[in-house]
Amino acid sequence: MAELITVEDPADPRLYDYTGLTDVELRRRREPAEGLFIAEGEKVIRRATDAGYAMRSMLLSAKWVDVMRDVIDELTAPVYVVTPDLAEQVTGYHVHRGALASMQRKPLPAAGEMLAGARRVAVMEAVNDHTNIGAIFRSAAALGMDAVLLSPDCADPLYRRSVKVSMGAVFSVPYARLDTWPQGLEAVREAGFTLLALTPDEQARALDEVAPHTMDRVALMLGAEGDGLSRRAMAAADALVRIPMSHGVDSLNVGAAAAVAFYAVATGRPR
C-alpha cells in the first residue's frame, strides 16, 4: 500500500514531475527526457496502470483519496495529497479531474518487431496536434488497427492532452517511431505490407475500388490536418487512395478521415 503524504509547500521538490503542466513547450522537452508522462483523471490513471505502466507518484486533492483507494492500495509509489489551490500553483491550472499521476514511460518497441504480428497498421506523418493524435489513436483502437507507426516529427502520443483525448487508447495500441522518413517505410514494405497513402486528390483510387479489406497486410498512411501527406511520402507508397466525396466538399477533418479509412481497411467483417 502506498504512503499518503500531505504536501503544503508548492516548491516541494517531490512535486517536480507536476510543475508547469500548461507550458506545452517545456513539457514536450521534459517528459521524454525524464522518462515520464502525466495521466489525468481517474479513468485514464486506471487504464495506464492496467496497461502495465509503473507509477512514479500520484497527486490528489483529499476528496479523491477515497475514489482512488483501491489503486492506492495496490501501489508502492508515493501519493501526495494537496489542496486544490496548491495543485493549481504547481501545475499552472485548476485540476478539474482532481487526480494526476506521473507514470514511467516504457521503451518503445522496434518497428520491425512490432510489425511482425500486425496486419493493419496506421502510419502517421507529421501529425503535430496533440488532440488529433489522441483522436486518431482512439479510432485506431476501436476500429481494429493492430499498431501505429509515427514519422520522426509526429507529436508525442503520451502527452497529457493526447492521452486524454484518446481515452487511454494510446496504452492499448502498440506504436513505434521510424528513425528515417520516408526511407524507413521500405522496411514496412519488406515486412509484407501494402502501403496505401490517403489523400483527397481526385486522381487517387477510391478506397472501395482498391478493396483494402481483402489485402493480407495494409499500412495506411495519413498526413496532418491541412497539409496532408508530403510528396515524398506519397512517392514512397504503393498506391494513393481517397475517400469518395460528395457535395463538392474537398476534405474531411483528419479524425473523420482516419476513422473512415480504418473502417475501410478492417478485415474479418462480412462485406
Add this chain to the structure above:
Amino acid sequence: MAELITVEDPADPRLYDYTGLTDVELRRRREPAEGLFIAEGEKVIRRATDAGYAMRSMLLSAKWVDVMRDVIDELTAPVYVVTPDLAEQVTGYHVHRGALASMQRKPLPAAGEMLAGARRVAVMEAVNDHTNIGAIFRSAAALGMDAVLLSPDCADPLYRRSVKVSMGAVFSVPYARLDTWPQGLEAVREAGFTLLALTPDEQARALDEVAPHTMDRVALMLGAEGDGLSRRAMAAADALVRIPMSHGVDSLNVGAAAAVAFYAVATGRPR
C-alpha cells in the same frame, strides 16, 4: 456595390447584430429570434453568399476590404469598416479572421418536403455541442448524406462555431427540424426510410451485417457524445446498428462514429 461606412463608436446601433458574440446563451436566443446568423472569415462568408443567403451587413477591419473586394462589389448590404480594437469592443473577442458578416436566415424546409428527394438522411437527437454538430455536418456533406433531420433539442447548425467547424457544410446539406420527438420519426418511416439507430450496444447488429448500402432509403439516427440515443428514440427505430469495435474499446467519439456510419450507408460505390 455596397457602401463602405467607417464606424468609430462601439455603441453605434448599426453594429447591433455583432454585439456580445462570446455570450453563447445570449446569441443562442437572439440569433434565431432576429432571423440572423454570423459568418466568420473569408471562406465561410463566401460560402454563405454562394449558397444564396442574403447578407444584412459586413463588419471588417480596413485591411480586409481588399481581400473581400469582389464580394463587396456584388453586395447591396452596408459594409462597416472598423479598427480591430473596436471590433473587439463590440464582439467581445479579438476577431482573428478579420471579417464578420451578419446573414439573413432562410425558412427551414418542412421535413416531408426535404425527405421527398433524399435517399440518405442523418437524424440527430439532442446533439447540443456546436463543435460536434458542425463536424457531423462536414462529414455528412463529404460522405454523401442528402439531408439532416434534427430533434427539437439539437443545437443550432447556424451558430457561429458550428458554421466554422463545418467549413460551411451547413449551407450545402439541407436540414429540417422535427416538431415532435420521437413521434415525428413516424413520418420518416412513412416516407419509405428504414430507421437505423446507431449505438455501441453489443446486442445491436453490426453495420456491415445489416448492409445499409444496399437499402433504398436509410435514415441513420445518432445521439449526443456520451449519452447516445435515448431509449425512446431507439424504440422508434427499425433496427439497432453498431460499428464493430476492437481492443475492448467501447465507443468512438461522435464525429468519428458519424463519419464511419455515413460511409457505411453510402450508396453507389462498388463493394
